Amino acid sequence: MKHWNEECAVVGVYGVENASWLAYYSLFAMQHRGQEASGMSVFDGEAIQTHKAQGLVCEVFNQSTLSNLKGNIAIGHNRYATAGKNSSLDAQPLYARCSLGEISVVHNGNLTNAGILRERLTQEGSIFQSFLDTEVILHLIAKSKKESFEECIKEALKSIRGAYCLIFVLRDKMIVARDPYGLRPLSLGKIKSEKGEGYIVASESCAFDLLGAEYVRDVNAGEMLVFHNDKITSTQLFSPKDFKCIFEYIYFARPDSQVFGKNVYSIRKEMGRELARECKIESDIVVPVPDSGVPSALGYALESGIPFELGIIRNHYVGRTFIESEQSIRELKVKLKLNPIKEVIEGKRVIVLDDSVVRGTTSRQIVKILKNAGAKEVHLLISSPPTISPCFYGVDTPSKQELICATHTLDEVRKYVRADSLHFLSLEGLAKSVGSNEGYCQACFDGKYIENCFKSEDEEE
Ligand code: SF4
Missing domain, CATH: 3.40.50.2020 (Rossmann fold)
Structure with missing residues (x-):
C-alpha cells in the first residue's frame, strides 16, 4: 500500500430525465475514490431497479444496462472495500423491501459502532445478507415503529456512530444525510436542462463539472435533505461538530474538486x-x-x-x-x-x-x-x-x-x-x-480521535 487508500464515492441525481446517465458520468468522474465495485438504483415510476457488480464503472455499466435504468431519480456508488468483504454481495446500493415499501441506499464512510449494533440486531432476529456496516442502517430503519420512512431514517441515524454520507431513494423521494462531524465530503449542485431544474448530490464537485451542474453548497454536517415534489427540505438533525477529513486535501480528492468549500489544487x-x-x-x-x-x-x-x-x-x-x-x-x-x-x-x-x-x-x-x-x-x-x-x-x-x-x-x-x-x-x-486546522480531523497525524465517536447512544446515556 503506497497511500492511505481511497474511501468510496456516492452520487444522487434528482428530478432530471435520464438520471441514470448523469449518475453514470458522475461515478466515472469519481472513479479515483473506489475501483472495486460500482452500482446504481433508479426509481422508474413503478419500482426501484438496481444494477451493481464488481469492477470499474466502465465495466459494470453499458448502453443496455443504462437504458434499462430509466427514471428521474438515481443514486450511485463506487466502492473501495473499507468495511465488509470484496464481493459483489457487498457492492452498493443496498436494496430492501420493508413494511413501508422499497428503499435503496448508498454510503460513504465507516460506522464505528456497526459491530455492536449488528450483534444486537442479530440477537433480535435480523438476518444479514452482506458484511457491510451499511446494512445495519437498513435493519434499524426496518425495525423502527415510526410511520414514515423519513422518521424511521431519523431514528436510525440517532443510533449510528462514525462517518457517513448517505443517499436513499424511496421511490419518488430522495433523502440525503451527513454525519454530525462532516468527516467525508458531500456537495449539493443544481442541474439546469431544457425541461427544468434538477439536483445532484455528490462526494466531489468534479462530478458537477462534467455535467455542467452548478455547485450550490456543501451539505452541512448533521443535516438531512429531503428531495420530494421538486422541492428540497432541509433539517438540521444534529448540531454540527465539524471534524472534516484533512486527508481529502492531501491525497483523496481530485485537484479540480471543491472539497469542504475549498479548491484542492490550490x-x-x-x-x-x-x-x-x-x-x-x-x-x-x-x-x-x-x-x-x-x-x-x-x-x-x-x-x-x-x-x-x-x-x-x-x-x-x-x-x-x-x-x-x-x-x-x-x-x-x-x-x-x-x-x-x-x-x-x-x-x-x-x-x-x-x-x-x-x-x-x-x-x-x-x-x-x-x-x-x-x-x-x-x-x-x-x-x-x-x-x-x-x-x-x-x-x-x-x-x-x-x-x-x-x-x-x-x-x-x-x-x-x-x-x-x-x-x-x-x-x-x-x-x-x-487556512486553519480548526474543524478538521487530523487523527492520522496526531492520534486525536473524536471523543464519543466509538460509543453507541446507549453507552453515552
Ligand atoms: S484525517 Fe481523520 S478521517 Fe481523514 S484519513 Fe486521517 S484519521 Fe481518517
Whole structure:
C-alpha cells in the first residue's frame, strides 16, 4: 500500500430525465475514490431497479444496462472495500423491501459502532445478507415503529456512530444525510436542462463539472435533505461538530474538486510553498511523484526558485495488479508504474516530492530509481506530516505497527528509504496551507480521535 487508500464515492441525481446517465458520468468522474465495485438504483415510476457488480464503472455499466435504468431519480456508488468483504454481495446500493415499501441506499464512510449494533440486531432476529456496516442502517430503519420512512431514517441515524454520507431513494423521494462531524465530503449542485431544474448530490464537485451542474453548497454536517415534489427540505438533525477529513486535501480528492468549500489544487500547491518556507535545500531540480505530488512540487518550485521538472513519468494504464509476495516482483510493480527520465535526472541534486509515507517501501523504491537514473543526491520531501495512526472513519489504512513513521525515528526512516535527507510538512504548516486546522480531523497525524465517536447512544446515556 503506497497511500492511505481511497474511501468510496456516492452520487444522487434528482428530478432530471435520464438520471441514470448523469449518475453514470458522475461515478466515472469519481472513479479515483473506489475501483472495486460500482452500482446504481433508479426509481422508474413503478419500482426501484438496481444494477451493481464488481469492477470499474466502465465495466459494470453499458448502453443496455443504462437504458434499462430509466427514471428521474438515481443514486450511485463506487466502492473501495473499507468495511465488509470484496464481493459483489457487498457492492452498493443496498436494496430492501420493508413494511413501508422499497428503499435503496448508498454510503460513504465507516460506522464505528456497526459491530455492536449488528450483534444486537442479530440477537433480535435480523438476518444479514452482506458484511457491510451499511446494512445495519437498513435493519434499524426496518425495525423502527415510526410511520414514515423519513422518521424511521431519523431514528436510525440517532443510533449510528462514525462517518457517513448517505443517499436513499424511496421511490419518488430522495433523502440525503451527513454525519454530525462532516468527516467525508458531500456537495449539493443544481442541474439546469431544457425541461427544468434538477439536483445532484455528490462526494466531489468534479462530478458537477462534467455535467455542467452548478455547485450550490456543501451539505452541512448533521443535516438531512429531503428531495420530494421538486422541492428540497432541509433539517438540521444534529448540531454540527465539524471534524472534516484533512486527508481529502492531501491525497483523496481530485485537484479540480471543491472539497469542504475549498479548491484542492490550490491547497496542495500551498502545501508545497509552505514546505519550501520550512525546509530550504540546495538542489538543482524539483521533481514530483506523479500524479498526487505534482501541485505541491509546483508550489515548492515557485517558492524556492528551483526549476520544476517532470523527472518521473507515470504509466496510467497499469490498472489493478495482483498483490505480489516476492520482494523483487513488488519492486517491478513500482517500476511498471513510475519510470524516471534519465536525461533530466542524471548528475543532478534532486528534490522529490510525494504526498505521504505509509510503510516506506514505495518511497525507498522511488529513491532507488532516481539514484539508478544517475541522481547525485535525492532529498525526499513529503507534503504532509508523518502518518502515525490508522484511520477508523472509512479509509483503508494499515495498523499502527505497519506505519513506518509510527515505529521509527525520522532518521531511521531516512536511512530505510536511503534518501540523502527526508523532510515532512509540519502540522502547523499543514494548518497554514488549509487556512486553519480548526474543524478538521487530523487523527492520522496526531492520534486525536473524536471523543464519543466509538460509543453507541446507549453507552453515552
Ligand atoms: S484519521 Fe481523520 S484525517 Fe486521517 S484519513 Fe481518517 S478521517 Fe481523514
